[in-house]
Amino acid sequence: MSESEDGTRVEWREWGPEAFAEASERDVPVLVAVAAEWSESCRAMDERTYAEPRIAANVNDDFVPVRVDADRRPRVRERYNMGGFPSTVFVTPEGEHIAGATFLEPEGFRQVLQRVRETWDEKGEDAGSVPRALAGGEPPAAPVTGDVERLVAGQLGDQYDEEHAGWGTSEKFPLPETLSFALKRDRERALRTLDAVRRHLADDDGGFFRFAHARDWSDPQAEKTLSVNASLLAAFAHAYLHTGEDEYLDAADGVVDYLTGTLWTGEAFAASETPDGRIDETAYADGNALAAEALLTLASYTDDDRARRYAERTLDYLGEELVDGATVRHSAGEDAPTGLLADRARVVGAFAAAAQVLDPDYLDTARTVADAAIDDLQDATGAFTDGPQTGAGLLDQPLRPVDDTAAMADALVDLHHLTGDDRYLDSARDAVSAFAGAAERMGVQVAGYATAAARVADSPLVVRVADDPGSDLHRAALRMADHEKVVAADADGDPGTAWLETDEGATDVVDSPAALAELVADSR
Structure with missing residues (x-):
């Protein structure tokens, strides 16, 4: 339990079937509070809303309150994410959505509580609904051609902010995978955006903040996560590869300083840092695999010995602590979920990268994990589901995430060319094909998918x-x-x-x- 969570007056339950069974027995809705350790807004809602005695009493009396760590339970996060953290979701005892919001001040929260109570009293279980992404139906499949790459590449210009750089006209996120995609297809805009990221989102310790609240990259949200920093390390390294400009190498070196000086726990990389310097030392499989691959990228371009050594140590941690044959555990601990697509995709990618940079023997782990993921998670549509379809709430409903499917497809393309096994290319083609029918509606945020599509098509x-x-x-x-x-x-x-x-x-x-x-x- 986090410090701010512990300070509330709400009688939080753990996520699991027991909480939903209690809600069914009491005939009340479940309040699912999805929070992130690194989020200032989550702590603010704990301190201002959940700590208010009357609100806590109402929650405890009329709901079953369940607290979920967004990083520790990514499958819950994706099914109950209201677009940011905290996500405040009211659901039926079967896990179906009744109402939801993000951050709520006390008065707004009281109003939502009242409306949910009234809706529940009137409709009961019929008040719930399953989100569209989980409501069945197949993704929009089409043959994989160069059109996917062309259509998304066209959006690099259409959605670009010519005045301030970056993509979008409100909040500015660094979008590392979009930057990497653009470096080959729209380099000038990619470099201008990397320059803006470097100027506005860099902290003094070399790390990068998650995003800026304003279009001009001002007012950064001052938390830092492993996934954003690892992805930006790769993007800056790629920029150095293409340009030879020291400013991009310096930015990449700064990220390595941050990763190894602040997030390194002695065994692996911690997940995040809050604005006040608190570290969540949990080492997640997907984040550490992403970091290992990024460090190998820099080492391969520059002979950076520090990056190589930390990549090797991270791969050792993954292989010894979180990867057991075909099984990938999300984090240490017996209660950590296993078999998640994001973990498997990033582990395959990291070990395939290590086979290219360090030693072909790393291929054995990549192949073992990839084979199991294809067998376990790739369904009849060709897409990959996000994990085993079991668990409380809506965890038994299939979710086919585009980003993680693309990450797996991209890693499978590497495996195909490294091993000569056509199964991997066939699987990657099926995965990309599952979403290709929606290419005309895709924006720059899914450029990782476009990269995978380009590498499958050609x-x-x-x-x-x-x-x-x-x-x-x-x-x-x-x-x-x-x-x-x-x-x-x-x-x-x-x-x-x-x-x-x-x-x-x-x-x-x-x-x-x-x-x-x-x-x-x-x-x-």
Whole structure:
């Protein structure tokens, strides 16, 4: 229990079937309060609303109050997220939505309590409904073509803020995956946005805030999370790869300073930091895998030994503590959920990256986890569901998240080119195809999906190196200016040579970094 949660007068229950059974027995709704450890708004609602004695008494008497940590239970978060944290959701004993909001001051909360009580008294269980994303129906499938990449790339200009940089006209989020997508397709706008992120969202310790409240990037929300910082580390590293400009390398180095100096727990990376400097030291599988991959990205472009060492230590932690064969645990502890799509996708991506940068032996873990995810989570639509369809509330309803499906598809493309196994490409194509019918309605926020679609529709640059990881030829392959490439080290071939694998077959071999650079340039 968090300090602010403990300070309220609400008799919080743990998420689970017992709370919903109690609500059914008492014939009352459930109040699901989804909070994040890093959120100032969550603490403010605890201090101003839930700590108010009369409100707490009303909640305790007329509802079953359930507190959920948004990071610890991501499947609950995605089903009951009202668009921000805290999410304040009133549901039936079956878990169906009655009403919801985000932050509520005491007076507003009293009004909502009254309306929910009246609705429940009038309609009972019929007051609830299942959100559209869970209400059945299949995603809008279509064949995978270059149209997905083209349509989303077009939105990079249409949705761009030419005055202040970034995408959108109100709050400004850094959108790291959009930045990485844009670096290959609209580099000038990507770099302008990275410059704005660097100027306005960077903290003194090298870390980056989650977002800014104003269109001009002012008034930043001063919490920092591992996922945002790891993703921005990768984006700044990619920018350095493409431009050679030290300002982007300096920004990436600053993020490494923050990750290793503030979020490192001694074993892995902590999840987040609040504006007042409190650290949630929980090490989550998806966030740590994302950090390991980002650190490997920087190390592959620069020979940064610190980034490499922390990537290796993080991979060791994942392999020893959270990954057991095909099973991926969300965090340490027996009650942590297992089998989540986000965890599996990021672990596959991290270990596939390690196979390219460090040692091909890392492929074994990537393949084991990927095989299980395909078998367990990819359904008849081709999309991946977010985890095992079991649990209280609406956890038994399938949810097919576009972002996590795209992350898995992207990692599967790597696996296909690293292993030669067509199963991975077929699975990636099916996953991307499941949503391709909605490409015309997609915005820049789903650029990660567009990246995966582009790599499925047209093979990425694939460099095979018949040399040991760390050799001059291997390091040169990693530095080719295309961050969506695949590099296979220790490939079968004449020792000390490299070549490109194309749709038409293998190119001629080369035996020097300069010749490899020329070969790549000629192939474009």
